[in-house]
Amino acid sequence: MKIINLRQMNVDQTGIINSIKANGELGQRIRDMGLIKGKEIKVQGRAPLNDPVSLRIMGFTLMLRNNEADHIEVEVQ
Amino acid sequence: MSTAIVLAGNPNSGKTTLFNELTGGRQHVGNYPGVTVEKKQGTYETDIGRFDIIDLPGTYSLTAYSLEEVVARDFLVNENPSMIVNIVDASNLERNLYLSVQFMEMGIPVCIALNMMDVAKKRGIEIDIDKLSKLLKVPVVPTIARSGKGKKELMHAVAANAFKDVEPLKVSYGLDIDTALDDMVKLIQPAGFLTDHYKPRWTALKYFENDQQVIEAGKKENKTIALKLERVVQKTADHLSSTLDAHPEGIIADHRYGFVNSILKQGVIRFYQDENRLLLSDKIDKIVTNKFLGPLIMAAVLMGLYKFTFAYSGVPVTFLENVFGWAAGFAQQMLPDGILKSLMISGIINGVGGVLGFVPLIMFMFLGISFLEDTGYLARMSFMLDRVFRMFGLHGSSVMAFIVSGGIAGGCAVPGVMATRTLKSPKERLATLLTVPFMNCGAKLPVFALLVAAFFAESKALVMLLITMISWVGALLVAWALRSTVIKGESTPFIMELPPYRLPTLKGLLIHTLERTWQYMRKAGTVILGISILLWAMMTFPGLNKARLAKFEYKRAAITSGLSLQTLNDIKTLEEKSLTKKALAVKENLLQVDLDQARAALKNSIAGRIGTSIEGVTRFAGFNWQTNIALVGGFAAKEVVVSTLGTAYSLGEVDPQETASLSNKLKKEKGWGPLTAFSLILFTIFYSPCFVTVVCIARETGSWKWPAFSVIFNTILAFTISLVFYQVGSIFF
Ligand SMILES: Nc1nc2c(ncn2[C@@H]2O[C@H](COP(=O)(O)OP(=O)(O)OP(=O)(O)O)[C@@H](O)[C@H]2O)c(=O)[nH]1
Numbered sequence: 001m002k003i004i005n006l007r008q009m010n011v012d013q014t015g016i017i018n019s020i021k022a023n024g025e026l027g028q029r030i031r032d033m034g035l036i037k038g039k040e041i042k043v044q045g046r047a048p049l050n051d052p053v054s055l056r057i058m059g060f061t062l063m064l065r066n067n068e069a070d071h072i073e074v075e076v077q
Numbered sequence: 078m079s080t081a082i083v084l085a086g087n088p089n090s091g092k093t094t095l096f097n098e099l100t101g102g103r104q105h106v107g108n109y110p111g112v113t114v115e116k117k118q119g120t121y122e123t124d125i126g127r128f129d130i131i132d133l134p135g136t137y138s139l140t141a142y143s144l145e146e147v148v149a150r151d152f153l154v155n156e157n158p159s160m161i162v163n164i165v166d167a168s169n170l171e172r173n174l175y176l177s178v179q180f181m182e183m184g185i186p187v188c189i190a191l192n193m194m195d196v197a198k199k200r201g202i203e204i205d206i207d208k209l210s211k212l213l214k215v216p217v218v219p220t221i222a223r224s225g226k227g228k229k230e231l232m233h234a235v236a237a238n239a240f241k242d243v244e245p246l247k248v249s250y251g252l253d254i255d256t257a258l259d260d261m262v263k264l265i266q267p268a269g270f271l272t273d274h275y276k277p278r279w280t281a282l283k284y285f286e287n288d289q290q291v292i293e294a295g296k297k298e299n300k301t302i303a304l305k306l307e308r309v310v311q312k313t314a315d316h317l318s319s320t321l322d323a324h325p326e327g328i329i330a331d332h333r334y335g336f337v338n339s340i341l342k343q344g345v346i347r348f349y350q351d352e353n354r355l356l357l358s359d360k361i362d363k364i365v366t367n368k369f370l371g372p373l374i375m376a377a378v379l380m381g382l383y384k385f386t387f388a389y390s391g392v393p394v395t396f397l398e399n400v401f402g403w404a405a406g407f408a409q410q411m412l413p414d415g416i417l418k419s420l421m422i423s424g425i426i427n428g429v430g431g432v433l434g435f436v437p438l439i440m441f442m443f444l445g446i447s448f449l450e451d452t453g454y455l456a457r458m459s460f461m462l463d464r465v466f467r468m469f470g471l472h473g474s475s476v477m478a479f480i481v482s483g484g485i486a487g488g489c490a491v492p493g494v495m496a497t498r499t500l501k502s503p504k505e506r507l508a509t510l511l512t513v514p515f516m517n518c519g520a521k522l523p524v525f526a527l528l529v530a531a532f533f534a535e536s537k538a539l540v541m542l543l544i545t546m547i548s549w550v551g552a553l554l555v556a557w558a559l560r561s562t563v564i565k566g567e568s569t570p571f572i573m574e575l576p577p578y579r580l581p582t583l584k585g586l587l588i589h590t591l592e593r594t595w596q597y598m599r600k601a602g603t604v605i606l607g608i609s610i611l612l613w614a615m616m617t618f619p620g621l622n623k624a625r626l627a628k629f630e631y632k633r634a635a636i637t638s639g640l641s642l643q644t645l646n647d648i649k650t651l652e653e654k655s656l657t658k659k660a661l662a663v664k665e666n667l668l669q670v671d672l673d674q675a676r677a678a679l680k681n682s683i684a685g686r687i688g689t690s691i692e693g694v695t696r697f698a699g700f701n702w703q704t705n706i707a708l709v710g711g712f713a714a715k716e717v718v719v720s721t722l723g724t725a726y727s728l729g730e731v732d733p734q735e736t737a738s739l740s741n742k743l744k745k746e747k748g749w750g751p752l753t754a755f756s757l758i759l760f761t762i763f764y765s766p767c768f769v770t771v772v773c774i775a776r777e778t779g780s781w782k783w784p785a786f787s788v789i790f791n792t793i794l795a796f797t798i799s800l801v802f803y804q805v806g807s808i809f810f
Contacts, residue, residue, distance in 0.1 A: 023324050025142050028286075029570045031330035032138040034172045044359065048368045049464035052473070054575055058171045059200075061359070061575040063460050065467070068570060 004076055006041075006053070006069035014042040015074035022071035034058050035072060079120070079127040080239050081156070085149060085180065086164035087173050088135035089576040091192040093117075095164055095222040096132045097588055099232070106592065109148050123229075125236045131158070137172070139179045141290040153185060154274045159239040160186045162231070167197035167204055167219070170346060174337040181215065184245030184276045188238055189217040190231050196577075200356070201349035212340045214246075223582060245276050250332045254285060254325060257313040261306055270302050271295060284310050285325040358577035362457070371461050378454065380542055382445045382485055393437035401430030416617070424613035433598070440594045446485055447589040451581035455480065456573065463571060469553045470560025473571045475509040479552065483516035486545055490514040490770040494777055504566040508556045510777055511787055514766035515552040517545055520715035524761050527719055531740035532754040548762045555794070615684040616706065621677060629674045636666045684709070698760065698799040699753040708760065714767045752810055756803040763795035 003018050017039050020030055034057055035041070042056040051066045086092050096104070100119025109116045117132035133152060134145035141147055153161065161180050165173040180187050191206065210217040216234040220227030249255055261281035265272070271280050271294060283291035284306050295303040314325050321328075365374055405426045412418040449455050455476075463473030475497075476484070482493025493513040497506045517525065525544055533540040560566075621629075637645060640663065647656060648664045656664065679685045680702070687709060688702030695705055703722065711718040722743075743749050765788040766774070774784040 020327060023326065024287075026570045027324070028138070028140055028142060028326055028330070029572045031327060031334075032140070032175070033572055033574070034175065034334065036327075036331050036334050045362060045366060047366065047461050047464060048371050049461075051464045052460060052571065054362070054366075054460065056359075058169070059202075060169050060172065061362075061577075062572065063463075063575055064570075064572045065463065065473075068572060 001075060001077065003073050006043075006055075006072040006074050007066050009043045009074060009076065011043050011045055013076060014040060015076035016040050018073045018075045020072055022068075026068060026071065030064075030068070030071065033062055035062075041074065079129050080160070080236070081129045081131070081158045082160045082162055082235060082239065083131045083133050083152065083158045084162050084164060085133040085153075085176075086135060087137055087166060087169075087176060089574065090135065090164045090166040090169075090173060091222040092132060092135055092164050094582070094585060095190065095192065095220065095228070096130065097585065098222055098225045098228055099128075100130055109152065121232060123232070125233060128232065128235070130162075131156075137176060139176070139183075140286065141288045147290060150183075153180075153183060158185065160188055160235055162188050162190055162235060164190045164192050164222075166193050167191045168193050168200055168202060170197075170202075170204065171334070171337055171341060174340075175333055177213070177215075178246065178248060178333050178336060181213070181243075181246035182248065182282070183279055184243060186238060186241050186243050187215045188231070188235050189213070189215055190222075190227070191217050191219045192222050194219045194227075195221050195223075203347045203349065205345050205347075208343065209340070209345045212343060212345065245278060247278065248332060248336045250285075250329055253313055253317055254328060257285075257309050258282065261309055264302055264305055264309075268299060268302050271298050281306070282329065285313075286329060287326060356577065358453075361578055362575070365454075366457055366461055371457075375458060375461060378449070379485060379545065380538065382449070385441060385445050389441055397430070397433060397437065401426060401433070404430070419617060420610070420613060423616075424610045436594060436598060440590055443590045443594060444586060446480070446488070447586050448581055449485070451579065451585060451589075453576045453578045456575050459573070460575060465553075467568060469557040470505065470508055470564075470568075471553075471556055472505045472509070472569060473573070475505065478509050478513050479516055479549075482513035483518040483521070484545075484549065486517040486519075486522060486541065488516065489518045489520065490516065490766055491773050493518070494770060494773045497777065504560065504564045505569060507564050507778065507783070508560050510774060511559060511783065512552040512556045514770055514787065514791070515548050515555065515763060517548055517762070518715065520767065521761055523716050523719045524711075525758060527722075527740050527743070528754040528758055531743045532749075532751045544758060544762065547759070551763060551798075616679055616682045618682060621674070621681055625677065625681075626674075629670055629677075632670050633667060636663060636670070695796075697804065698796060699756040699803040700760070700799075701748055704757060708764070711761070712765055712768060714769065715761065718761065752803065752806045756799045756806070759802055760795045760799040763791055763798055765789075765792045765795075 004015075009015060017035060017037055019037060020027060020035065022030055035055075039057055044054040044056045044061055046053050047063075052063045053066060053069055054061055054063045056062075084092050084096055096117060096119065099121045104117055104119035106115060106117050115134070119130050119132075121128045121130055131152070133149045136143070136146045136149050139146055139150045152158075163177050163180055165177060177187065177189060189210075191204065191209075197204065206217050206219055216238050218227055218231040218234050220231055222228075250258070258278055258281045261284065262277045264270070265277040265280055270277075271291070274294075275283075275291070280291060280295070284295070292303070292307075295306065310325070317323055317325060317328065364370055405422050408418065408421045408426060412421060449458075458480075459473045459476040462476055466473055466475050478493050478497045481488045482490045490513055493516065494510045497510040497513070525541065529537055529540050644660055644663075648660050648667070653661060653664070680689055684706045685702060688705035691705055692700070692702045695701075700708070707718045707722045743754075765771070771784045771788060774787060775781050778784070
């Protein structure tokens, strides 16, 4: 068990969100899409230029930029 | 009497599809007052009553961060609809209910249309509808919007439950916030603070969510109470921050999801398959957004769109060209010579024909684009392109504005400029709306199509692709230049859903395509025709003076002097091949005089004078005065370039049988060749946006500074590019 940054996750890796560091608009957007503490996510893929990243959460797919992923800490195996 | 209801829900939940199913053809598309967010209105009428249905913009939440969300909640608050029909995607229940909770917190009656039941079933998701309804205390009706299944039941539920008084939903946000909310309600209630619009607890919640719209309204309503509320929030926030290391906004979102989750956990939802297993959609994505294949497929898709548009629209385009050619020929024969005839043919028929002739092209383009949009591929494009866009100081969502404007050729910069409203960061938005006019809008297409058909007929699709690439590269470079000089600044969040791939329905595609084509035609019908006539007047008046007219008469007399009446009659009536050599020469000389006269008249006209006076400069970019007039006309609307060129050249034509299309005319014209044509294409891509777009830019930016900037800057930029291209090109060709 260790806590890493979402940016550092590999494609197909799963993890549980540990905390969201962002507030304000970015924090609100992140949470509105269901990225909240305790949710399981799986990195689905990355865009051709490695950024943005696509995630699987609650059965749907989401995309966000690496510098936004920086605000999300994930607990991985 | 009719009942006012709204359709609301997440993007991609099937809102538009359900709206179309319910209202059929009876819909009206407009805007929300004061803003340019699209507002669709329609009616549903059966024996159970008449319902006025409003389609709210699709949103994930109800914050004040995006215009869509503000519009949606302002509408709910100000118009007080009898019921919110909340479309919920059954295959994506948890996230969709997060928005439902926010609707229920507002205290307006909600009825849930549990849509995409077929998709949920396929994914092995089973939902206990009765239980969901009981736990949420709102009616829930399963639907499949795509096939219209469940819509009757839905409307029955709406009829039975509208107007009912409901208590706003109270979600618990933890002891600290709940206590603070209660304290705040005690301040709000007796003072009637904002209670005309908002329920007390909702106002308090918005203070906690740091909602600037509500906080501003509060300040205006009652400064003392506003200050007290802010103090309660501040105190609680400080406490939360020190004990839990958390902000109220975060806690509120967590608890809303927690509330949804607690309901789903009570046996409402069951998964028969792993929720996160690879769906077909994900497998497609593995290929379509692959590092190497992705960009290749994207290029192929763009190319395919062009092929589709040009290949299938060819027949109706030719047909329309023929119809208008025939109409012009008919008018030529039936009407007496003079101003009326000239107005009819050069002003009206050519003007309308120049616009309508390209309607099929535009329809096919829109069909292709809405296909890409509805399948979900467009979102993938923005996924793949975001990194690139950010390099130029734009946003992945800028893709939408660029595409609406004609990034995939055939859009329009007017809605494109308006589409930038979804961009919250003012700087990225400004950069986007100033550069979207470089895209190949539907109105520029006729110009390109004309020139490509005339000079690059063998490699149509390839040249059109080249044109698209040039406009993209140009737009991005200019955006980058703007973002590093006049509009510097930080970037905004890019968190979006990648919707599953879906096969669009024909009905959905057609409604969408026809709506947009109709919009183009309406614009064409009014603005273009008016301007075509105005330009005709500019090109007709003041006309030649008596002395110059007499000169041409004198020339004619000189040519025909000494000829017998019989010969003169033959020249007028007989076919060329039955004329003697001498008579034929006379006829040709006469024709030349007519051409010279028409040309002189045009050059002497207002437009001709303008065009000629700047020809000295523009000829270095390859443009003659006819082109200059056309380009001036293009400021009114880009498609006018075509109708004006048509008018300019048909005024120069005399042969009554000549009804071949303008592209054939240009091919034969002196001074026209691939080099000139491409120089004109470049200029058309980059020069000043049409005045409709300019007005929109003014409205969107709230000042005349930026539109003035875009008119002047773009035109100088365009002329520089064309000039360099033409001069360098002349060395090689
Ligand atoms: N299988 C299935 N597909 C549906 C259903 N309802 C809608 N769709 C499809 O889902 C896609 C999205 O539907 P829209 O009606 O455009 O969704 P929307 O909520 O209006 O989305 P936005 O326009 O992005 O706000 C379309 O391709 C529809 O054909 C349904 O009940 N079942």
